[in-house]
Amino acid sequence: MIDAALQALVALADPVRFAILVGGVLVGLVLGVIPGLGGVVGLSLLIPFTYNLDTYSAFALLLGMAATSTVSDLIPAVLFGVPGSVGAAATVIDGHTLAKKGQAGRALGAGYAAALVGGVLGAVLLAAVIPLIRPFVLHIGSPELLSFSIFGLSMVAVLSGRAPLKGFAGAGLGIMLAMIGSGSQTGTERWTFGTLYLWDHFPLVPFTLGLFAMPELAEMAIMRTTIARESSAIDFSLRAQWGGARDALRHWWLVLRCGCLGAVLGTVPGLGAASIDWIAYGHAVRTERKAPAFGEGDIRGVIAPEASNNAKEGGHLITTIAFGVPSGASMAVLLSAFLLHGLVPGPDMLTKHLDVTFLMVWSLTLAHVIGGLICFAASGTFARVASVPAGKLVPIVLGVMFLSAFQGSQSWGDLYTLVLFGAVGWLMKLLNWPRPPLMLGFVLGTVFERNLFISTEIYGAAWIYRPVVLAVLAVTLWVVLGPLKNNVQDLVRTFRSARGPRVQFNLAVAFNVAVLAVVGTALWQARDWPWEAKLVPHSAAYTALIFAALNLLTELFFSPAAQPAGSAAPVHSGMDTAMTRHAPLGRSLRHFAWMICFLAVAYGIGLLPGIFFLILLHSRFEFGERWRTAVISAVATTVLSWVVFDQIFSLVWPQSILGEAMPAFRASLDFI
């Protein structure tokens, strides 16, 4: 085994090969920064380039790229609140808050350090378990997958903070959203309203961008601020970043824990990148006792998810190399690279081709280190973006976000999803409904349902008695009991301090009623489904119904003063609630009106032309920027997007009315 490791290291030290690795790293860094682009796109792009490379160079390139897209995805998450990839969504909560407090440099520095260590940890773990990989993964059966998904869902208790009723209702809703589509057991079309788009389930990218990124941009637009709210205190110097790195080092035990968590969870097929960072975040909230300020800009809220987000790559590789079971779309693409080079995932990779496996380990390690260092060096420039006024920044980021959302499933539905969940996310942020539970329910709902049916079908009730399952469920119980105890105490206190019914109607109540109405309608629509198709959706719906109804009682009858103070709550919207209480409602409505008009225009004349006009007119008329600024931003963004998405990625643009009416026009300009 040692010779294989050394052989691979020597191979990688070859200057040409090293340069190829660095090339991959650079591509990965760039792709990570652009939201919506990442592993899958990059791999699809680079794999053809590997046809003529030898095996070592090919995998150095591919893994160099795959490794670092999860390092740079924290840059837009911190600066704009827009996660560069779905695994960075949890970083937004505290990372973006820190940026708003002028500490963008510190957040970035801490994030890079955690990413670097986490990534190396994942690679080391991969190397360490090589003799054990196959028996290890063979022990993870469907019941174990089920127990992992339950563990993940239990994080809802932690992530709901001081609003457990809203949190659990949100989780129920999230699971319902995951159920939309063709049911796996009976093929029943659940809540698809006859559309092909929903048949395939809601895509993750537009949903995440809508729920987390849109509200941040909306807030910036509505408050007319820069990213850093108090512009006098921005610190993005290298010194600040090193301060952040030192913070990460100080919390080395947290980094180690979350790194291991990420690596182990990465090996579990089906858990997915989107849930791992939330689980790590929840774990940090649950276990860090000293002066927690999660949601308010706690640096640990950046360190924990970033460590796990990067360690999971090692975990993903474990199952992919040893069994050919891809734990996500990007691993599935990597598998094709295996085939291209005549490698077959399985026992051979751990014996005959052990050197290639070790090459992957080294590539992963070195890529993380190089990527982290490049980010440190380049971040000064990035962090400066925090002082650019909203008027210049928001239209461009919005335009890019629409393009990124479109990557979800490349249809109009993605854009509608983005705007719809953008509005929902904004309302949730305004009214203190925690969003992470909704997200967790959404990403874990499918895994939970599939494995519930498979486990009970094959093992009957005995699925619970398996040792790993029992261990995981025990941990779950521990995770849940602490917060639940606090929550129940809070609730009792709230109800006790009731001063009698003071029925009040406001936006909070209206939103709550709307939630109940949606859940109720969904339940009614689902009444005729066969029981296998109904089981999980109904359970989730009833959960949501009960908790939302309880919450409505508190909204209607109890004054806000009786509820626990929002600022003490971990994992709330991560922003100053006082600020949004006074958010001009008019401006909010207008902001979303712009989104809807954009959709109409894009549907009429094409996505890319629509984006051009969005940036141009939004900049000029909403923010009052000069024509020159507006035109330059619009032209630059549109041309760059055309080059990247049309020429390089050969995107299939959606069909607009103009293109339908005049096919000849479309033949020459295919983005119509």
Place this chain on the structure above:
Amino acid sequence: MLHWLGRNIAIAALCATTLSVAVSVARAQDVESFYKRKTINVVIGFSPGGGYDLYARVLARFMGQHIPGKPTIVPQNMPGAGTLRAAMYLYSVAPKDGTVIGTFSRSMPMAPLMKLPGANFDAMKFTWLGSITKDTVVCLSWNTSPVKSWDDMFKTEYTAGGEGKGSDPDVYATLIKKAFGAKVKLVTGYPGSADIALAMERGELDGLCGISYSTIRSTHPAWIKDKLVNILVQGALEPDPLMPNVPFMIDLAETEQKKQILRVTLASQAMARPFVAPPGVPADRAQALQKAFDETMKDPDFLAEAKKLGLDVNPMAGHQVVDLLKQLYATPEDVLKETRELMGY
């Protein structure tokens, strides 16, 4: 100033439109000058990384050379709704000028016959280029399972993994159960065949139906070499010479009606990697594309690359596919009805 700007933009747009219409009309002539310096898109109904995607990308690398004008062929992935999305796109939305070709799942041409919701197309109207290869679908069991042969499937319960209603593993497991009366227990909901394979290795499942023999040879060669699996039965329109001792599904059927049903179901194996262009491509360009496809199938560089990647090439030309489809679509409705039922639709 806005008025001036607006008016000039409108005029510019009008000119651009007129010009492009004129230009594209003028270009409708010679095939070679049409394709010169053009790009053809091959729309792939699957996500990157699987077998269909690989076949399409290899085709894309070599087919351009055989088209007059030598256009570049660029792959574009368009997954969704079990390739129904790509099929509908190719049928009604894609430009019909010969700049788009595509591939979808082998069972998609039969989808209208199976009354799949949303499959509103006439499979024979596509401009068929052909199928790169045929395939044979098998049921197999892991070596530790008590089910080791076709006969065992009637004595002991056989737990087969599935990917969801309508997927190949589910369809074939259901078919074996309903058409032959085998003791099959289908456990569905696995995300993909790799996960089913893992579950099989774990002992959670006995085996898997509806997997292509070629997929086994390329992604799990050890299964055959080290005898890790038992191949229980094979299904195609003809027996596969590589599996001389494995029972052949159509032979196992007792009645002529059942044989016919099996032929309808297994016809998709004959066109295992189908490639089409949209309906209504101008005749000269359609012919050029079909000829290029046929020539690529004989191109030594293409064959060498396919061999290197472990991809079988046993082509069926476009007109042969259309003939086969004609036969299938002429099947009487009562047979089709029973087919649908046996497949679990």
